[in-house]
Amino acid sequence: MNEPVLELKRISKSFSGVEVLKDISVALRGEGSILGLVGENGAGKSTMMNILGGVLQRDRGEILLGGAPYNPRSAMDADEAGIAFIHQELNLFSNMTIAENLFLSDAPGSKWGVLSYRAMNAAARRAMQYVGIDISPSTLVDTLPMGMRQMVEIAKALSRKARIIVFDEPTTSLCTEEKEQLFTIIRDFSAKGISMIYISHALDDVLALCGEVAVLRDGSIIGQLPAEKATKADIVSMMVGRKLDQLFPYVPKHPGEVLLRVDSLCGQKAFRDISFSLRAGEIVGLFGLMGAGRSELANAIYGIDRIESGRIFLLGESVRNPAPEWWIGKGVAYITENRREEGLLMPKTVKENLVLANLRALGGNLGAIDAPREEKDSAAIIDRLSIKTFDKSRQSAQSLSGGNQQKVVIGKWLLTNPRVFLADEPTRGVDVGAKFEIYSHLNALAEDGSAILFISSEMEELIGVCDRILVMSNGSLAGELDRERFDQKELLNLAISRCY
């Protein structure tokens, strides 16, 4: 066997006494190999990658790059060593062109710090063609869709002469087509001898793409095994450390009265003529491809975006000019798709975030916050959702793992005792274990008589937990499937039925 391109040997790292990586050893074998790295949130994947990228320094162990010791002290060292990172949140500057983004730190053909746009644009065009995209290099990044932006980031890595590319959850914001495009490029790179580490929660993708899969749990490598020998179930049980009999808990329910009804709702642009109803005690899925108008629909119902025409009924009564504050008062909660920007106050504490939606109820005399009750309420929710926090009044939301952040968002709404839940991608960027917990909480809510609209682009989870699924395609409702008719192919057919 060839010498490994990259080898991590017995790496350990502690933060203030807590060991987050314990004797990690992994290897990227051979040029052009792809190593999948999976593990629950908080398992240590990002710490490991930060050590590789020079952002953090390891406590013990060694890293070999092509057989030679590699000790990055900064992001620049990693860059020079030919290791590039494609982060989940892209590092592009939306106010600049593709060419300017590609060559921000050193530009081809520049002299004395003066740029040659001709040379830059030519090089940028070549770099983009290399990833299979023929586009004007003077296009503003702002105007590109997410998938295209990611290609720019990849082209940037290549123009930096990267030999190893680390992808961190590259598919979370891509639509199916963009995903396929990305995979084609990844396979192409592999054939050209560029090695890759592919981090993702999407296990099917990992198994399809990677030669080997390494599983990380609680800071230790549980195993590194060839992908063709691994099944999804094996990997999941390695990740969570116990056997998960089923990934999705489904509980049969008994739908009651209609809580929320939407009648011929039209948005300004994104959707038109949408009618459906939510009954007490049921979980209704809303599926669609990216851009189908799902989030826009939820935004409009909740009064964040304007409604062109159509009506909304809550418990049979027509709702006029709804606003989020009004809905909260009526027991309707909305978990938005973007927890970083809309769901949480990232620098604030867990406690402050938890009571945020219910502040009005906490206002005692003269509007002063009822501190003991704040304490009690937040503690109860932390307990109920088993949110892992070392100190709810001192830990900030941003230092929680993704799964726990999402639980805080859900907990925040639970405190308002909602009867209707609009949940947009509640499990995005959340690991398998936390997903299971979130599904269970949604089930519990439904059993207590709440109605839940579960918006997701993951078919499997909708099929797994919903009672029926609505499918949107290109802004309109393409169909509805009952639980006995759930079928991935059928869902996808409906989802693309209105695309031109």
Add this chain to the structure above:
Amino acid sequence: MNAARIESDSIYDVFYKYGLFVTFAALAVLFSLLNHNFFSGANAINLLQQTASTGIAAAGLVFVMVAGGIDISMGSTIFFSSVIVTTLTNGGVGIAGAIGAALLCGIAVGCLNGFLVSILRIVPLIVTLATLYIVRGVALALTGVQSLSFFNKVGDAVAYTRIGGAIPIVVLILVLTLCIAQFVLSRTLFGRQLYAIGNNANGARITGIKVRRNTFLAYVISGGMAGLAGMVSGAQVGVITPTFADGQEFIIITSAILGGVSLFGGKGKAFPGAFLGVLIVMCIENGLVMAGADKYLYTIVRGLVIFVAVMIDCMRNKGELR
């Protein structure tokens, strides 16, 4: 759906791109109707002379604003520089020395701002608010809160020399400053990196851009340009009163924002952008003078212009992630 969005965006783009020129043209026509002298060559030169100081300072401010900062100490720096230059030239220092001194004064203030903002990481608005008071205070102490007169050879040379008997030297300085500033902003690595910092400072850091150093330099440039502006306007006015250039920072900032330099960072040009903004603001003031407007109208109009400029900026940045 996507195509439609891009299309409607570009309509906005066109509006924002040419709206400035249209506004300027409309103002020019309006004031020429009110006063027949407005559209004369003499008034055009006059207008350019009037814009020189604000235009130079605005060119410097663009560097700071593009990097996502703000500098409200410029008025005080202008005052400080004019006091030092006046004192030196009254003592016999020549024109080269005067220019050097003006730049140095500004650079000193810029270094202080840059140090506080980029090294100590204090909010730019507060840092420059503090230096606004401190620098004016220091300059007032130097003058003993008395007016200084800048009627000497250097002052006359700066204010009245016309190249080829037509182009005033201050206009030349203005044009040169704008050209160099715009070149550095758009055609150098340093300039591009400032736009990156203003767009996403953290991303810039990860990309290997020296965020602190570049931010520091931006403040030094803005200070230096304010220093130069101080010499120019001091020479033009001739008398440096204790309230000289008081509040000028807001005219400079308003002009820049009006000219498309975003308060949110990452966007804007020194030329034509910020300079057109200066012209529009000056046109309005010039027009008010010519129309014989009441004094109180000036401040009201200034306030309205600030409001409109910021409103346009906010509309431009609506819904954009940064």
